[in-house]
Amino acid sequence: MKKTLAAILAVSMILSVTACNDSTASGNGDNSGNTASSATDNANTEQLRSNPIAVDADGNIDMDVALKYETDVDALIKKLEAKTPDGSKPVSENTNEETLELFNYLKSVYGKQIIAGQQYSDANQFENIMYYNTTGDMPAIMGFDFLYAQGTDTPDYTQIEEAIKWHNEQNGIVAFCWHWKVPVDMSDKSVKGTAFYSDEIRDFSLEKAVTPGTDEYKVIIKDIDTIALYLQRLETAGVPVIWRPLHEASGAWFWWGVKDRDTYDKQLYQKLWYILYDRLENYHKLTNLIWVWNGQSKKATVNANTYDIGGMDVYPSSEDHSVQIASYSTLSKYTDDIGKMSALSEVGYIPDPEEVFKADSKVKWLYYAPWCKEFVCASNGSGAVITQLGGTPSINTERMSEEFLKSVYSSEKVITLSELPDFKGTTKKIPEFIKSWKFNNPKLTIENDKLTAYEQ
Known part of the structure; x- marks a missing residue:
């Protein structure tokens, strides 16, 4: 982490501490005490567009500063409820020029065409090689993950650099999710390790995580601010991000999910969402986020003024290239009337565009994004991609045929x-x-x- 963060933080670190120390917890998300400064990025001076983030001499989050700001969830909800949702513009009031350009583009194609996406796996780029070899083209959206950005001893930062290249060099669209790892056992310090799956976690309380003063709360604040640094790295590089945190909240498989009635009654998922939203939008004032709510259920709904796109993740148990009407119907109950866009944020099977855009179709999907590796490429059964001579992966024919993929990528829709x-x-x-x-x-x-026509 030290080497990666040093470049962006070298100049801004001292200014960060000064600016953040001047701010206080407002109770309504205001952070007027912070001012933007400049940061060095790979020896090039660039404008820091959002508020500086306080770090210590080692480049780690300065928790003394970070904990001075607390989200007053009730006050924030009251403020949000006073606003009429407007799907014609981003929910962020900080949106920069590049992000607004992307948002307006997404709005312009919504309901007319569907954008091809793909979840990134690693620097081998087997999925993209397969697409290019088969169709002569690649997905427009690449989905990356902050899975290794916090809480690990040997983090993999490749995805940040690959995301910047994808946008800045290939003119592609960048999306990020976050498989948020937390300590496996908060009560037993001898138990090491972090996890995001509920069944791997022995003791980490969601209720305590949204309660200031607890050890769990300190964990999530440090993690959020760590991710904010990476989002700021993308922002400084001019990369807009389709940002999908706290995904698939309708189930219990992730620690942040609505696992039972008590979680729902106490609105614990919602509180975590609002803390995350408030810190990134109102405290750090990031300018490059297009928010995706991927709660997938009424019990995980959040205020419409905190997201731009509603996402559904659909993994049928057998080959299914349908329009996923049931998932769309579920999502549209919360999004259509307020002008929000809907997307297949993760899929096990690519939907048939001819079915999506049939004359009698009521479905409008902004984009689809298959999961990586064996979900599109032939594998050895354990998830590893099989490559032929020269490192060429092939289509997983159990999920789609070559003819189908070619027809999708040649479709005008x-x-x-x-x-x-x-x-x-x-x-x-x-x-x-x-x-x-x-x-x-x-x-x-x-x-x-x-x-x-691309530069060689």
């Missing part, structure tokens, strides 16, 4: 990478992983290569 508009501050370059793969396969010819 589907937006792929090559069909995105030129976003502000980006280039269109052939990715290094594609160059390397083609170098190892010199006799390879790509049928209907749609990236021929």
Whole structure:
């Protein structure tokens, strides 16, 4: 962490502590005491658009400063309820130019076309190589994960750099979720390790996590501010983020989920959502977030003024390329009347665009994003992708045929990478992983290569 954070924090660290020490917990999310400063990023001075985040001399979150700000959830909800939801603009009042450009683009295609997405797995980029080899194109949205960004001894920061390259060099759209790891056992310090699955956690209380003064609360504040640093790294690089935290809250499989009636009655998931939203939006004032609520159930609903897109994750038990009407009907009850967009934020199977856009279809999905590895590529049964000569992965034919994928990527209703508009501050370059793969396969010819106009 020290090496990665040092670049962005070298200049802003001292200013961060000064600015944050001037701010106090307002009870309504106000953070007027903080002012923006500049940060160094890979030796280039760039404008820091959001508030500086206080860190100590080692680049870790300064908890003395961080804990001085507390979210007054009741006051925040009252403030949110006083506003009429307006789906024509982002919920964030801090939105920068690049993020507004992306938001307006998403609104312009919603209901007319569906954007092809894909969850990122690792730097091998097997999924994208498979797409390119099969269709001559790649997904427009890449979904990354803050899974390794906090609470680990050997964190993998590759996804931050890959996300910046995806947007700035390939002109792609970046999405991030967060499989939020917390300590396995808060009551027994001898038990090491972190986890996000409920059945792997022995003692971590969601109720205590949203209660200031507890050890659990200190954990989540440190984690949120750590993620804020990475979001700020993306912001400084000019990368808008489709931001999907606290996902799949309708079930008990994640520690933040609505697991029982007591959790629902006390609105514990909602309190965690509001704390997270308030710190990123009103305290740190990040400018690059398009918020996705992925609660998937009435019992996990949050105020509509805290999200731009409603997401549903759908994993059928057998091959199913339908429009997922049941999931859309569930989601639209909370989103349609207030002008929110809906998305298949995770899918096990790509929906057939011809079915999505049939004349009598009532479904409007903004984008779809299959999960990675074996969900699109042939694997060895344990999740590892099988590659042929030259490192070429192939389609998992148990989930879709080559003909189906080609038909999806050639459909006028589907937006792929090559069909995105030129976003502000980006280039269109052939990715290094594609160059390397083609170098190892010199006799390879790509049928209907749609990236021929990209810089080589």
